[in-house]
Amino acid sequence: GDRIRGTLLDTALFGALFVLVCDMIGRTVIAPYELPIELIIGVIGSAVFVGMLIYRLNHGRKSISLPFGKKRAAAVPSLQTGGTEA
Numbered sequence: 525g526d527r528i529r530g531t532l533l534d535t536a537l538f539g540a541l542f543v544l545v546c547d548m549i550g551r552t553v554i555a556p557y558e559l560p561i562e563l564i565i566g567v568i569g570s571a572v573f574v575g576m577l578i579y580r581l582n583h584g585r586k587s588i589s590l591p592f593g594k595k596r597a598a599a600v601p602s603l604q605t606g607g608t609e610a
Contacts (some may be wrong), residue, residue, distance in 0.1 A: 542568075 545562070546568060550559040 543565070546564040547561050550561050550564045553559055
């Protein structure tokens with residue numbers, strides 16, 4: 525959704541951490557030389573994107589729910605019992 529205020533800090537921190545890790549990988553893969561950071565980001569980003577596409581193809585339009593950060597929903601009556609139980 526468009527909850528930009530709630531995700532802006534998380535996105536900025538993850539982006540900075542991702543670029544830092546990619547830079548470290550680019551400096552250590554072939555030790556005396558350096559790989560361009562664009563190459564590392566492109567390879568990892570492409571792999572993540574293809575993985576998300578394959579996940580979406582196998583599981584339909586279900587969203588990925590992470591175990592942390594999940595808020596408990598209010599109790600919803602069961603549809604199979606006719607909604608009479610609390």
